[in-house]
Amino acid sequence: AIFLYQRHTLKVATVQASEQAGAMVRPHSPVIGAADAQVTIVEFFDPACEACKAFHPRVKQILAAFPRETRLVIRYTPFHREASVAAVRILEAARAQGKFETTLEALLDGQRAWAGQGANASTRVWAIAQAAGLDVDLARKHFASGSADALLAQDVLDLKALGVRGTPTFFVNGKPLASTDPDLLFEMVQREVERFRR
Template identity: 85%
Template sequence: MTRRHIVFLSALAVLAVFAAAVFLYQRHTLQVAALQASEQAGAMVRPHSPIIGAEDAPVTIVEFFDPACEACKAFHPRVKQILAAFPRETRLVIRYTPFHREASVEAVRILEAARAQRKFEPVLDALLDGQRAWTGQRTNASLRAWAIAQSVGLDVEQARQYIASGSVDALLAQDVVDLKAIGVRATPTFFVNGKPLSSTDPDQIFELVKREVERLR
């Protein structure tokens, strides 16, 4: 066996060991996430959590969601497709995850004010569609978020009065406590009937939801 062959085989062995280590790490991470989710089942869904879909649906998709997160925006149409594919069997529960700080917090306040006015979904869609206009350090970014919400029917004066009551900040504080207890570190993070996803592959989300729907039929 030549020296070149020995080097090549050694490299293959190193790659195999590395791949095995990555696989074991991912499996361990998923197991830890599942254990945390099980232990914190009461913190997964709260009575105050926004729900899209049938409230009594047997399959619950929990999304730890940041309205200022580009990945959350990218996944939103696919999540809506899943809900449309299984309209009677699935519901989406949104948990706020304000990792983008001020921009996220202000958007959550607007969303909750919109929910009080029964305009949650159109305001959510509008804020995500216009996300670039109100995120980052741009001047008047917050005002742009409000203008976007107003453009789809939000009563701004009524919304600001609702926010001033402090109920939104209390709700958001509870969501932050829960996401820390569950161990959420990135957005979007999905759980389907308490089962964590090993990745944010849209196809994997669909397949897991489909399996749960078929199992419960």
């Protein structure tokens, strides 16, 4: 019964992804890796999510294994509410300063210090980002512009349209990952890379 349910869920996710292809990647989405890569890994990602943190080193290994063929597109999924929103705003300010990846690494490394901290999350996220090299004055100006909030609102609409219910959720070239298994993600990416190499 569990196998049949998982198969049905994967089938539904595949149909939704196909119908909502335009909602998969947006021009505003952060990209890590080759912009023109043939294999696109889309991760619906919450910076406050422990599973996203645990998965992140494996995703980096995949990008390192196929540096010319793969790219990671991050879609924000603020399931942890205030803490997630604060982190996303700071990540977007960091991206405007060309410090997205270093800030992302710092926030994930220090996740225990800020995730689940409620009202204190924002202060702690700022401190971690500043220690990672973020210019806080510039970041606060970016913060005040509201551009991160507009981006986040679009990502929330898209995750609902695609039926994303948990993080991390992965799609490889528009196909959903059947389970949150890092080995399965690697195999799926490798198959796509080999398909394009033929």
